[in-house]
Amino acid sequence: MSLVSADLGDGTYRNPVLDADWSDPDVLRVGDDFYLTASSFGRAPGLPLLHSRDLVNWTLVGHALERLEPEAGFAAPRHDCGVWAPSLRHHDDRFWIFWGDPDQGVFQVNAPGVHGPWTRPHLVKEGKGLIDPCPLWDDETGEAYLVHAWARSRSGIKNRLTGHRMHPDGTTVLDEGKVIVDADRIPGWFTLEGPKLYRHDGWFWILAPAGGVETGWQGAFRSRGFFGPYEEKVVLEQKDTGVNGPHQGGWVRTPSGEDWFLHFQQRGAYGRVVHLQPMRWGGGEGWPVIGDDGAPVAVHRKPDLPPQPPAAPATDDDFPGGRYGRQWQWTANAQEGWATQHSADGLRLTCVRSAHAHDLRRLPNVLTQRLPGRPCAVEVELRLTSEEPGARAGLAVLGDAFCWIGLQRGADGTVRLVHRFAETGGETERDAGHPRPAPEGWARLRIEIGAGARCRFSYDLGDGARPSGQVFAATPWRWVGALLGLFALAPTGQGHAGAATFTQFRINPL
Structure with missing residues (x-):
């Protein structure tokens, strides 16, 4: 399911109507x-x-x-x-x-x-x-x-x-x-x-x-x-509201002649979330009046339009046949073979060889979606099938600083659960939690994202959920909010490096 709609179900809505990094929005009616x-x-x-x-x-x-x-x-x-x-x-x-x-x-x-x-x-x-x-x-x-x-x-x-x-x-x-x-x-x-x-x-x-x-x-x-x-x-x-710097957006008119304005609010690691403001013309010699006499509204009656079922942009994914949904974007132009389709469900990512395997910020083959703006829990199951020593795959929170939890193949052939991070400006990863054996090569990974984009990592290797490491505070990029990412990597070398498979990606409100 998707995260909670902004529709309160009683003829009103709550801002933001898009509670994630939909930066610099523009709107149009046809x-x-x-x-x-x-x-x-x-x-x-x-x-x-x-x-x-x-x-x-x-x-x-x-x-x-x-x-x-x-x-x-x-x-x-x-x-x-x-x-x-x-x-x-x-x-x-x-x-x-x-x-x-x-x-x-x-x-x-x-x-x-x-x-x-x-x-x-x-x-x-x-x-x-x-x-x-x-x-x-x-x-x-x-x-x-x-x-x-x-x-x-x-x-x-x-x-x-x-x-x-x-x-x-x-x-x-x-x-x-x-x-x-x-x-x-x-x-x-x-x-x-x-x-x-x-x-x-x-x-x-x-x-x-x-x-x-x-x-x-x-x-x-x-x-x-x-x-x-x-x-x-x-x-x-802003006036006396909690909506700092109401920023760039667009005006739209409904078929009945109502005017509305959509704009963003910068919210740190959550990026630029989108608010909907009532608007009218004619305030003070024909100027537009937006919001509550020029101040952003928090809750307001919905536009005079036919009722619609609650909806929000998709987040969850079962990856049917190895295909991923529209909510996912690569961190650069995609190359053939990064994700392979197959007969079963699950996202099969190739362990792409890279000289930058220890810095997710420099990798083009990270599949990302926006960090939700409300408290939530992110979960995904991972199986690492690559036999390549050093191959790794995981679930990440990615920004100027990053943190991930996942599986890595050791030089001795065993698979371990690992949890690693890098600080803003830091060029190398460090352990964020203690590694432990994952003999089945499988894990269920979880991140609970609370207020202030503070992330608590945990895992289940088949013997119950366990917390891992300290709280990690997500950070934005320069203009972009933090991202959730799935990745599979291998060190530089020759030949095929194998793959990892992700299944049942879920984001649920906390």
Whole structure:
């Protein structure tokens, strides 16, 4: 089963509606269906696609980007690179997603339907530090526009938004661009980013956050002309709530005319969780009012939409026929043979040979999913069949620091239960718990994840569950929340290194 839905079952919902790292969300309605995409950085497949009928209950229905390009550039993990802050739009009977790769430029893919087929990535504007792009096809004038922000780490520029005229076919920009909002000129504003571009009531609107992901606010900008001048207003901020830095998101309108805003909140190791806020137009000379008079809501009535069954993105997996579900992503572009299909259930991972076998952060062949934002227990069964001395497989919590528990084949041919970790900045693993014999080559592994992403590891070798090691506090990556990971490895050498099989992966609320 999936983790608990945000739907409280009494006509209300509780934030966050997506309680895991669905970073930098953007939302779209087509007919009676709502769709959401999010940043996927260096993981593959990328650009997740979520579907809902009520903006509260969401399911993961696919990905728009099978592999990151260039292939060689993402053959190894680049956890804070790749797909940053996508925008999702529907135009000319096609779905469009634009995103910024901070090292390459602005890309887009498009498809006739959300399930594809999606085009190969197309480079719309080349350049370093171009991030958070958003297109607009203006039905009133027939013009097309593109706005984007800047990453100072690549360009030396930040706190401003640049606008372009764009070819209506979405393939290229038509001018050199103009700074349309320079937040250095707005007292107290810094780190303006994440623009979403709209037309409403005769105005061009840009909804964009500033002030940093942990402490900032959501701004609105409006102008009668796309290239400005724009006036600004803060429309959502923490105030006296527990929702720090309500950040980047998107506006959507229901068929009945209700307005809603989805945005993220940075929550450390849990990543960027997604909140749903009521929204209305007309507060103070036509500006949008988001949340409870500009403050995030914790519990609210659901949108006026047909009732839906409770749902949340899938987490559990029985790996039928060796196949893994949509919730899993590799830490880089996948290679043939990392996971093999077979007639029985269970995920069979090849023990891939690597010179970096003792640092999971540097391995591309770790199969991951998001760390849940609520207390839970993660369990999986593991059988190590590789006869290779040094072969290992396990269940990991992966971030700037990592910790894993699993099985390892010794030089004498025996299998042992091992529990190891590495600190942030540490280059070598150390024992986190005492090794012990696993004569059957089998173990049931468990991690209880409590408040503050504090992880307690345990195992069962067939003689009852036993705790292992000290509590491990999960850590995020630079822009990404911590991940749960399954892996199988072997030291460098020649020939086939065998495999490990995982079965009955479960995540249950605590």
